[in-house]
Amino acid sequence: xxxxxxxxxxxxxxxxxxxxxxxxxxxxxxxxxxxxxxxxxxxxxxxxxxxxxxxxxxxxxxxxxxxxxxxxxxxxxxxxxxxxxxxxxxxxxxxxxxxxxxxxxxxxxxxxxxxxxxxxxxxxxxxxxxxxxxxxxxxxxxxxxxxxxxxxxxxxxxxxxxxxxxxxxxxxxxxxxxxxxxxxxxxxxxxxxxxx
Amino acid sequence: xxxxxxxxxxxxxxxxxxxxxxxxxxxxxxxxxxxxxxxxxxxxxxxxxxxxxxxxxxxxxxxxxxxxxxxxxxxxxxxxxxxxxxxxxxxxxxxxxxxxxxxxxxxxxxxxxxxxxxxxxxxxxxxxxxxxxxxxxxxxxxxxxxxxxxxxxxxxxxxxxxxxxxxxxxxxxxxxxxxxxxxxxxxxxxxxxxxxxxxxxxxxxxxxxxxxxxxxxxxxxxxxxxxxxxxxxxxxxxxxxxxxxxxxxxxxxxxxxxxxxxxxxxxxxxxxxxxxxxxxxxxxxxxxxxxxxxxxxxxxxxxxxxxxxxxxxxxxxxxxxxxxxxxxxxxxxxxxxxxxxxxxxxxxxxxxxxxxxxxxxxxx
Numbered sequence: 086x087x088x089x090x091x092x093x094x095x096x097x098x099x100x101x102x103x104x105x106x107x108x109x110x111x112x113x114x115x116x117x118x119x120x121x122x123x124x125x126x127x128x129x130x131x132x133x134x135x136x137x138x139x140x141x142x143x144x145x146x147x148x149x150x151x152x153x154x155x156x157x158x159x160x161x162x163x164x165x166x167x168x169x170x171x172x173x174x175x176x177x178x179x180x181x182x183x184x185x186x187x188x189x190x191x192x193x194x195x196x197x198x199x200x201x202x203x204x205x206x207x208x209x210x211x212x213x214x215x216x217x218x219x220x221x222x223x224x225x226x227x228x229x230x231x232x233x234x235x236x237x238x239x240x241x242x243x244x245x246x247x248x249x250x251x252x253x254x255x256x257x258x259x260x261x262x263x264x265x266x267x268x269x270x271x272x273x274x275x276x277x278x279x280x281x
Numbered sequence: 282x283x284x285x286x287x288x289x290x291x292x293x294x295x296x297x298x299x300x301x302x303x304x305x306x307x308x309x310x311x312x313x314x315x316x317x318x319x320x321x322x323x324x325x326x327x328x329x330x331x332x333x334x335x336x337x338x339x340x341x342x343x344x345x346x347x348x349x350x351x352x353x354x355x356x357x358x359x360x361x362x363x364x365x366x367x368x369x370x371x372x373x374x375x376x377x378x379x380x381x382x383x384x385x386x387x388x389x390x391x392x393x394x395x396x397x398x399x400x401x402x403x404x405x406x407x408x409x410x411x412x413x414x415x416x417x418x419x420x421x422x423x424x425x426x427x428x429x430x431x432x433x434x435x436x437x438x439x440x441x442x443x444x445x446x447x448x449x450x451x452x453x454x455x456x457x458x459x460x461x462x463x464x465x466x467x468x469x470x471x472x473x474x475x476x477x478x479x480x481x482x483x484x485x486x487x488x489x490x491x492x493x494x495x496x497x498x499x500x501x502x503x504x505x506x507x508x509x510x511x512x513x514x515x516x517x518x519x520x521x522x523x524x525x526x527x528x529x530x531x532x533x534x535x536x537x538x539x540x541x542x543x544x545x546x547x548x549x550x551x552x553x554x555x556x557x558x559x560x561x562x563x564x565x566x567x568x569x570x571x572x573x574x575x576x577x578x579x580x581x582x583x584x585x586x587x588x589x590x591x592x593x594x595x596x597x598x599x600x601x602x603x604x605x606x607x608x609x610x611x612x613x614x615x616x617x618x619x620x621x622x623x624x625x626x627x628x629x630x631x632x633x634x635x636x637x638x639x640x641x642x643x644x645x
Contacts, residue, residue, distance in 0.1 A: 109351065112350075112351055112354065113351070116346045116350055116351075117343055117345075117346055120344065120346045120347075120350070121343045121344055124344050130344070130347065134346075134347050134350065134353075137346070137350070138353060138354045138357055139357075141354050142354070142357060142358055142361065145358060218340070219342075221337075222337055222338060223341075237338065241335065241338040241339055242338065242339075242341055262299070262300070265299060266296065266298065266299035266300075269298075269299055269331070269334065269335065270298070270331070272334060272338070273330055273331055273334040276334055276337070277330065
């Protein structure tokens with residue numbers, strides 16, 4: 086994992102004992118990973134922030150029940166993915182993503198950019214150079230199926246190992262690999278279609 | 282799919298793009314794939330695009346967490362503590378696992394079904410309760426009618442067997458007797474009972490002849506009430522106490538008169554009954570049921586025996602009268618005078634109880 090350093094077992098034990106500072110430490114160490122997964126899965130900063138906070142509230146409420154402190158990272162990622170799936174369903178049901186027309190501004194970490202910046206008629210290489218590549222990628226991700234997006238986010242954006250992914254998704258590594266390859270190929274197609 | 286330069290077709294090569302890009306292929310396999318790519322421009326171009334896409338993906342850096350994330354988190358935690366029942370998030374319901382959601386939904390569905398059933402049953406129950414009340418009231422009137430008919434028939438039958446009608450059937454009495462089945466108060470309280478009462482008040486008065494008849498019946502019933510002690514039933518007791526229910530009774534005394542002249546004997550008997558403030562309950566060819574004040578019964582009996590004797594003497598007198606003697610009428614007048622003198626005494630003692638006497642006439 087490239088985003089957050091491993092949380093020590095003793096910190097988790099202190100957190101379980103009700104130590105607020107330990108909880109703070111857990112949040113500070115994990116917030117980036119949780120927030121980024123949420124953002125890549127939902128494509129909206131505010132939603133991602135709210136969701137990440139919900140994830141840590143869940144951690145705060147149920148860390149007592151965590152039996153294996155060594156599996157805290159996997160447990161935290163699992164909670165994050167569950168929250169993302171639920172929030173995605175919620176937003177989809179309310180047609181949140183349907184309102185995202187080509188004229189809508191695209192939200193990035195640098196602010197809201199007009200869609201003209203990411204004109205699909207532009208060459209992808211130019212887009213890459215224009216630094217708007219991130220939301221171009223983000224838009225491509227949102228066009229993928231949810232499970233495909235999950236695989237790309239975990240492996241290619243967050244750097245999870247196949248072993249971790251297999252544990253998180255309860256799938257064999259081979260299945261993970263083949264599905265990930267399919268997801269990557271589809272993503273390529275999505276980006277190419279968008280760039281045409 | 283056309284075959285490339287190597288021993289692997291394009292599709293198989295493209296399936297290995299991810300592994301090739303991640304350098305996870307075995308050296309021998311990598312060699313075969315690279316050989317294919319070098320000899321197949323299509324696959325080569327495709328792999329370049331794939332590599333570019335992967336480059337973009339991996340170049341995407343992390344987004345910085347917005348400021349105030351931790352304070353905002355603690356604020357939310359505090360809010361949850363103060364209002365634990367508040368919705369955890371907009372997608373709160375989705376957070377729950379299916380193992381919780383499904384039973385909860387099932388329970389909710391069952392609850393809704395029961396609620397609907399309850400509501401749908403409630404309304405017809407109210408209606409049916411009203412209907413029941415209506416039916417009860419109608420059945421009451423039907424019962425009343427049938428009882429009246431029964432009583433009427435019984436009276437007729439009993440006339441034949443010299444029995445006093447078993448039970449008078451007044452509407453009021455039946456209603457009183459029927460009330461416990463539903464609960465007296467309930468019926469009184471029901472709007473139907475009220476409307477019934479109103480309807481009763483609004484009813485046109487019965488014809489005069491009916492009134493007369495009912496008055497006669499009532500007077501007979503009143504006599505019956507005085508004669509017979511009320512039954513063990515509480516209501517009957519109450520009725521007896523309140524309204525002197527119309528309960529006729531069987532004769533308690535029996536007198537057989539041996540008569541010579543039947544018509545005269547009947548005439549005298551009627552006179553006696555009237556004299557002793559009695560009443561003829563039934564009049565048959567050879568039998569009469571008479572209701573009398575108990576106190577005056579012994580004297581009545583004496584007088585009756587005299588009638589029995591007098592009819593004999595009258596027969597003789599009649600023979601004499603044919604011969605032209607007026608003594609018989611004088612004797613009768615004297616008899617009347619003595620009887621009138623006794624009348625005042627009888628009237629006083631007449632108030633309390635009455636005796637029913639069966640008088641049988643036998644022709645000599």
